[in-house]
Amino acid sequence: MPSILPIDTPSLGDRSYLVHDGRVAFVVDPQRDIDRVLDLAAANGVRITHVLETHIHNDYVTGGYALAQHTGAAYHVNADDPVTFDRVPVSDGDVIIVSDSMTVTAIGTPGHTHTHLAYALTDTDRPIGVFSGGSLLYGSVGRPDLFGPAHTHDLVRHQYASAHRLASMLPGDAQVYPTHGFGSFCSATQSDTTASTIAQEKLVNPALTRDEQSFVDELLAGLDAWPAYYAHMAPANSAGPGDADLSAPQRADAEQLRKRLADGEWVVDLRNHVAFAAGHVAGTLNFGLDGGFATYLGWLIPWGTPLTLLAETPQQIAEAQRELVRIGIDRPAAHATGGPTDWSGGENLATYPRATFADLAEVRHHRPIVILDTRRNLEAAEARIDGAVHIPLHELLGRLHEVPDGEVWVYCAAGYRASIAAALLTRAGRHVVAVDDKFTRAADAGLPTVTGTAHVGQ
Incomplete structure (x- = not known):
């Protein structure tokens, strides 16, 4: 029985895998810092012979090309992906024999990307799991809108069909091993699940429990913005990223x-x-x-x-x-x-005050202030403080001029994004108070909230 070892990257919500039989190993969707993969292989005394990419990733720079160069492993990338490096092209139905006990079959699963592949692992003719990448996730699927609205309509329906294809091809006890879905913005929705099977997904995954139109409508309604740096990931991955340089940068006084x-x-x-x-x-x-x-x-x-x-x-x-x-x-x-x-260098330090939603409820009755909501659109539509100006954090840098004059009390869901916004506003010369509190406490503090699409000044 092969050993399947996950390599988690919690900060990005992603997971890579090293799979071995005690002698040789293959790796699925490795992150850029491949020293983690090499160390894990060395600790298990195995040699990496194959590296598999489920798709050209949008949320991180792959370590696949560099790992294959380091180890001499065959680097398997979809034959239809327009990459500029040498790879072993793989297509739907191709079988990769890793060892006597490990065989991998490529399964075309478009939806998250146009050329997405999943990889079904067989142990001496018995299917034991599928590395589903950004197709079938735990209780969800990979988002289908990363190529822009012109492609979303087709990709979301491909995603539905791909989930059903995996569910029909694999036995119920086959384990599901996704790359995304642990907090990644590549996931359409989030789940706390850390392991699942095809049978379990048939019970809980909307792609497998809803009719197609209901699935499409619900998924698209739940999508919000994704990080701007995603625009740079696919071009970098298509060019074959080299080694990551983790040496210390120069020191500044x-x-x-x-x-x-x-x-x-x-x-x-x-x-x-x-x-x-x-x-x-x-x-x-x-x-x-x-x-x-x-x-x-x-x-x-x-x-x-x-x-x-x-x-x-x-x-x-x-x-x-x-x-x-x-x-x-x-x-x-x-x-x-x-x-x-x-x-x-001896200059005075800058500061700004922190406060709670209870403080905000008190202050707004005594003096005029600007309340700034920096959460994403769907968060603000669900509930926001009445009268708050809503500018999502990721848009704030280009919209600082839209923040009304006056003392700004800035909030988010728990304080982290508010602190980023407070620093941006302070740098711009604004008088800021950062609300370092959970938004769930706003109503209890007596702050009136409203629902619906937020606009600047509302």
Whole structure:
């Protein structure tokens, strides 16, 4: 029986797999930092002979090409994908013999992408699981709208058909091993499930329990924005990304940091939002490592902008670099460690206050303030504070001029996005209060909420 070892990337909501029989192994959808895969193979004493891609990924830079180069493994990519590197082309129905006990069959499963493949694993003629990539997920499917509205109508119906194809081809006890669905924006909906079978998905997955039109309508109604950096992932993956360079970037002193800020570069403080609000170098931004660091930094930063990282320790800089190479931000321009007094060069630190929704409920009765909701559209449509201006965080940088004059109280669902927005607004010279609280407490604090599509000023 083959061993199937998941390699989780929680920050992106993705999962890769190393599968071995004790001698040789294949890898499905590896992330860019392939040292994790190589270390796992070495720990199990196996040799990687095949690397399989289910699709040209939209949410991360693949490590597949680099892993195949390191190991000499055959790199299997759909024959219809327009890549610029040498690969072993694979198509629907192709059988890949990995070893005497491991055979993989490619199954065409378009929907998440036009050329998506799943891979069914057979152990001596017994199907034991399917690596479903972005097709059949736990209680969901991969989103079908990443190629734009001109393709969404066809892809969502392909996604429905692909789910039914997998369900009909595989036995009920076959395990399902998706790449997405653990918090990834590539998933149409989210689930807390960490393991499933074809039989279980037939009971709970809307793609297998709804009629086609109901499935299409429900799925499309639940889709919201995806990170802007996705636009850069497929071109990078089609070009065959090389090794990730995780060596430390050059060190910057206080004077160099001031110059980088003056030049309009991004200097990002990786500390948590509480520490940042209490004191930070003026002009720096806050994307804490304790939240969706890479997702939101990659979403907001103008692509190609030089980036300097600030952290308390070298280990935190290294962690941030690892997160960033996964989305194609390969080399920070510089870094500094220590604390804000080390980075400021003696200049006064910038601060802004934090508050709760109870504080907001009290203040709005005593003086005029601007309430800014930075959640995504579907979140705001479900419930938002009456009178709040709604600008999703990922649009804020280009819409700062739309925030009305005055003192701004900014909120999100739990505080992380509000801290990013607060830093952007503070850098723009605004008087900001960051609501560091869960939105679920807003109504209990006495703040009136409304539902429906939000517009600026509403």
